[in-house]
Amino acid sequence: MARRERPVIGWREWVGLPLLAPIPTLAKIDSGARTSAIHSFRTRRFSDGGAPHVEFMLHPIQRQRRPEYACIAAVVDERRVRSSNGGCETRLVIETLARLGDAEWQIELTLANRDLMGFRMLLGRSAIRRHFIIDPARSFRQSQRLPGAVRPAESLPT
Template structure:
């Protein structure tokens, strides 16, 4: 193992993460090195203008079954073609926001998609993980507190 690899933090294949610019909630996420781009569960996505600036509004559902979706507004969302896990190409909005994994907070890009059929409302892809984390595919919640693990495992 290289010295650089030894300096990286380890994450499990699933973690509890936060999106501090969008919500105060802690959200279960799947760590997926097979996905290039991270993905966020969003519904009712609409683009609008405010004071001459392009904005995007959507419902953020953190997927815990107890919380109501949060209405989020963000500036300047891009659009890109993203290939989903089933191989289908879709045009999706891409937003940039802060992602917190453990004590590490950094900017990340997320495609907005309806993930209601998925177990995790957030998928963290390899571009967000790159140069920050090593993934231990046999472990879970390496960067999540004991309290967060307990809450997630008992919901």
């Protein structure tokens, strides 16, 4: 049986999260991070009498306050995550659908305030494993730059 060729992605891509927002989010592809993370704010955990849920707001475009989307998702876990600055924090984990190029698959996302970071989303190795090959010298191999979106400053932390 022949191995399926995996598509090549760049070090940054526009990733669609259709269950959360109607427009894609600029993500840094980060093979050094195990889990994926997305910027969230006004995050509130609640229970509807059954499984725990979380509601949060999402700004998909870096350094822009609009558009913003209200999101609700089931909480699938809480994890201790070591951030890029070395600190540990407990984060809520949700599962959602991701789209990149022709691929569509389920990913786990931790919710974190990434407002001051270079990217609103990190796509970690657990999400890209067995789906893609990374070309670290290129950007937007499977997506096109969103018109009117601000590019993240190269000097900001990821």
